[in-house]
Amino acid sequence: MYAIVDIETTGGHASANGITEVAILIHDGKEIIRKYSTLINPLMPIPVYIQALTGIDEEMVSRAPTFNQVANEIYSLLQDKVFVAHNVNFDFSFLRYHLAAAGYVLQTKKVCTVRLSRKIMPGFSSYSLGKLCKQVGIDLIDRHRAMGDASATACLFTMLLERDTEGHIQKALNQRSKEQSLPPHLPKDDIDKLPSVPGIYYFHNSKAKVVYVGKAIDIRKRVNSHFANNKPGRQKQDFLRDIHHITFAECATELMAFILEAVEIKRLWPAHNRALKRFEHAFGLYVFEDQNGYLRLAVDKRRKFSQPVYTFNSIFEGYALIKQLVKEFNLCPKLCFIQRNNDQCLGMHDHSCFGACEQHEIKEDYNSRVLGSIDHLNSVLPSFAIVDKGRTLSEKSCILMEKGIFYGMGFIPEDQHIDNISSLKDQLTIHPSTDYIRNMIQNHALKHPQKLIYFDSQTYEIQPRTNGN
Template identity: 60%
Template sequence: MYAIVDIETTGGHASANGITEIAICIHDGNEVVQRYETLVNPGKDIPVYIQALTGISNEMVQQAPYFKDVAYDIYNLLQGQIFVAHNVNFDYSFVKYHLGAAGYDLQCNKLCTVRLSRKIMPGMPSYSLGKLCHHIGIGNSARHRAAGDADATAELFTMLLNSDKDNHIPEALKQRSKEQVLPPNLHRRFIEKLPPTPGVYYFHDNKGKVVYVGKAVNIKKRVASHFSGNNSGAQRQEFMRNIHQISYQECGTELMALLTEAVEIKRLWPKFNRSQKKLEFNFGLYTYEDQRGYLRMAVDKRRKYSTPVHTCSSLLEGHNIMLKLIETYQLCPKFCFIQKNNDTCTGAGQEYCACTGHESAEAYNYKIQQAIEGLKQALPTFAIRDEGRTNDEHSCILIEKGRLYGMGYISHYFDANNISQLKNYLTPYPGNDYMHNMIINHADRYPWKKVDFAEIARMA
């Protein structure tokens, strides 16, 4: 038996919105054998634009039962049936969420009439319920009302059952089938062609624009994980509705996938990527000249359009670097803003320090320049050589003076010891602190993958 469901709500996601009306048509595979419908008091005001869309006003639901009062009847109608709806994940997420809040755990197989219509009735100009029904001659005098839309969906479902010559419906209902959890606008062929390899994948909207970029050790498995579960949050619901196509690129290793993902997020700025848009080191070491001509060095928050002489992930890390510079290059702790009281300078010069005027600006500034040069010299230059996309190639990432130069793929037989030659085979990419830190940490964890050019130069 099939339970064909339509709901009207106060908004687009279940966790923050209520149901205002629900209709259920029980279908035996041939016809509708039972109907249920009721208005529901959502416990909150219905937005004006939704009142205009559905015709359901606050006054209409004022005396209607709350969902918890009809949850028992709804649960008993649905449990054990196949839950059918047009864009099923939306309706199911709402009903399951609110039944759960009332103490009922709904567990149903699902069928989406949007997805089934795309398979059984290909080539339609639109698969929205109203336009699809109009095109195939199904009448609906109560659009955007639960009973009218449920009846129209039931009639559409009957037509789909009768037209399903290739057994799409039985296939979708098989226990191992993931068909019903896929986004309504995504054809299964996009999932089937995904490889089980490391790489980056792209979700595209109906216009082909990339709305999400992700990385994976196993592209096929990771993409499928996006569509499991019944998260009722607003972001997930909008996310699922916007996925129309999937593309990908294989990357050879997880690190290559991570770096490519970071590059692509910066390049494409996808709508649903949030975590890496601000993944930058937040502090830096800055220098400036005071009114007396002395160069001062300070740890400060990263400022837009500014270039620090060194970056660090925290204020503590910055202070630790500064303390080492003060000790190594005999800098003034007051001029470096480490000592902030009016006591005698605790630096190597003490009362003869630059802060007392005993050391000239020229002499002190030379030490600052030495400290900056020391920071630069400490920045590593190396490559990471690892597995490629095929057996006859290797992936390669080049860090030059602590910054990402580029990455790419080289022949299995290529000698990567010459940095100038290696650059000819790599694609330059803009790096950021997140990427540089990731690469350096990876090299520390897997030293046998590292090609150290400084060590090569010493041995030459």
């Protein structure tokens, strides 16, 4: 038995919107044997544009029952039936959410007439209910009213039952089939083509624009996990509606997938990616010249369009570094904002500061040491390659860091001997470096020192491994 359903609502996602009308047609596989419909008071305002679309206004629902008052009857009609709707996940998410709020747990199989129509009647320009009905000769009366749309869906479903010579409906109802959980516009072929390897995947909208980029140790498994639940929130529902196509790029390792995801999000700026768009280290080391001509080092918050010498996750990390530079290069703690009071300079007291804060030291001498400290900071930043497994046995992957900056990554022959950075660069794809990528690579290097090849920061030749590396 099938329950063919259509609903009208106050908005596009269940968690913040109400139902204004429900229609349920019970179909025995041959014909409709029972009809049910009711207006519902959503207990919230109906937006003007939805009133214009459906013709349901607040006066019409003011005397209608609330959902809780009809929940038992709706549940009894749906339970133990196959839930059928045009874009089934929308109607199902609303009814399951509001039934749960009323104390009922809806657990039924479901089929989507959008997906079934694409398989059983391929070749139409559009599979929206209105355009599809026009193309196959179904009269659609009372468009955007629950009973009108449900009746048209029932006619369409009957047509699909009659034309389903390859058993697509039965395949969809197979418990092992996950097709009905997929977004309505996403071809199952896109899922079938996904490999079970590390990499990144792209979700495209109807215009082929990338709207989401994700990373995975197992691309197929990760993509399917996006569709394993049908959360009723706006973010999830908008996300699912936008997915029309999936492409992917294989990577050899999880780290490469993480890096490529960050690169692609920065390049494409997809609408549904949020977290990595915002990531930048919060603090930076800055150098500037004061009114007396002395160069000063300071740790401060990152600001838009600023160019720090170095960046940090925390202000404590920044001050630890600047204190180290003050000690090694005899810089003034006052000019570096380590000492902020008006007392005598602590550096002058222990003779590590030569009096720049009192203008006793000429600025050219002091500034030369400040610039020397920055050069030292750049010179001690490591240059290394992370060499790991490749996509095949005939290659190995390589990620290159040059003086603490991510250069790029790629694949080299398995039997290639690495001598220097220059020969390696020719075989790698250059990618932009960000704080997030740099930090991720450095953390990985600390955990996996056996995968590292170090290069001398001056000659760029391979640096012999020592017990400390």
